[in-house]
Amino acid sequence: MRASTHVERTWASTPVEALTLLVVAKAPVPGVAKTRLAADVDDPFLAAELAAAALLDTIALGNALHCRRRIALTGDLGGATRGAEIRHALADWEIVGQRGDSLGERLAAAHAEVSGPIVQVGMDTPQITPALLSEVVAGLRDHDAVLGPASDGGWWVLALRDGRLARPLAGVRMSTPTTYADTRAALAAAGLVVASAPVLTDVDHLDDALTVADAAPATDFARCVRRELGQAVR
Numbered sequence: 001m002r003a004s005t006h007v008e009r010t011w012a013s014t015p016v017e018a019l020t021l022l023v024v025a026k027a028p029v030p031g032v033a034k035t036r037l038a039a040d041v042d043d044p045f046l047a048a049e050l051a052a053a054a055l056l057d058t059i060a061l062g063n064a065l066h067c068r069r070r071i072a073l074t075g076d077l078g079g080a081t082r083g084a085e086i087r088h089a090l091a092d093w094e095i096v097g098q099r100g101d102s103l104g105e106r107l108a109a110a111h112a113e114v115s116g117p118i119v120q121v122g123m124d125t126p127q128i129t130p131a132l133l134s135e136v137v138a139g140l141r142d143h144d145a146v147l148g149p150a151s152d153g154g155w156w157v158l159a160l161r162d163g164r165l166a167r168p169l170a171g172v173r174m175s176t177p178t179t180y181a182d183t184r185a186a187l188a189a190a191g192l193v194v195a196s197a198p199v200l201t202d203v204d205h206l207d208d209a210l211t212v213a214d215a216a217p218a219t220d221f222a223r224c225v226r227r228e229l230g231q232a233v234r
Helices: 005-012 035-041 044-063 083-089 103-112 130-141 163-171 179-189 206-215 220-229
Strands: 020-026 068-074 094-097 118-121 145-149 155-160 194-196
Touching: 020 044, 020 103, 035 044, 035 206, 044 068, 044 083, 044 220, 068 103, 103 118, 103 163, 118 130, 118 163, 130 145, 130 155, 145 179, 155 163, 155 179, 163 179, 179 194, 206 220
Parallel strands: 020 068, 020 118, 068 094, 145 194
Antiparallel strands: 118 155, 145 155
């Protein structure tokens, strides 16, 4: 899917050249992906459907942008929901495996091989738009990093002037109510000047899924919510 001329100009006008978009994701395998959401809906296959839709929306966002595309993936797409479709959508991406024990270590490792400016997102925010990412990247004019808080205390985006500046992530405990604050503190302790991005909801639970579907009704994710959950999405 090709981005509109307006979107292309917006992305091209950012203060960064040779930008890399990094997505850190888990293959949407039933019983493995979105376990908290699966517990809410009591259906690991439905949770995997929603995870696959969110990942495909995120990949489509990257495919609409003129930048380098890299995905750090864990899990087997061969056993994933919509795995063949995901693999096809990633045809122009660099696909690498995740390395490290903790999530913080895996995030730091995924950044470490990228020299130059980078913006990293996960697969839990299918409502992201090119304009929002452009706003994030614009913060690198005057800052070393831009960190976007999530409504649950985590974070949904990290932009850095250079991927190798992500080393402090390795020591941060992820998926806690203080992860955003802890990450920001770790980056600042390493001497980075950090700006904030807007707060977003990422999809961990059923209520999150409904909120995000309402916020982005034209996404594959919202269509999946309407189809599978019967939720009226405006």
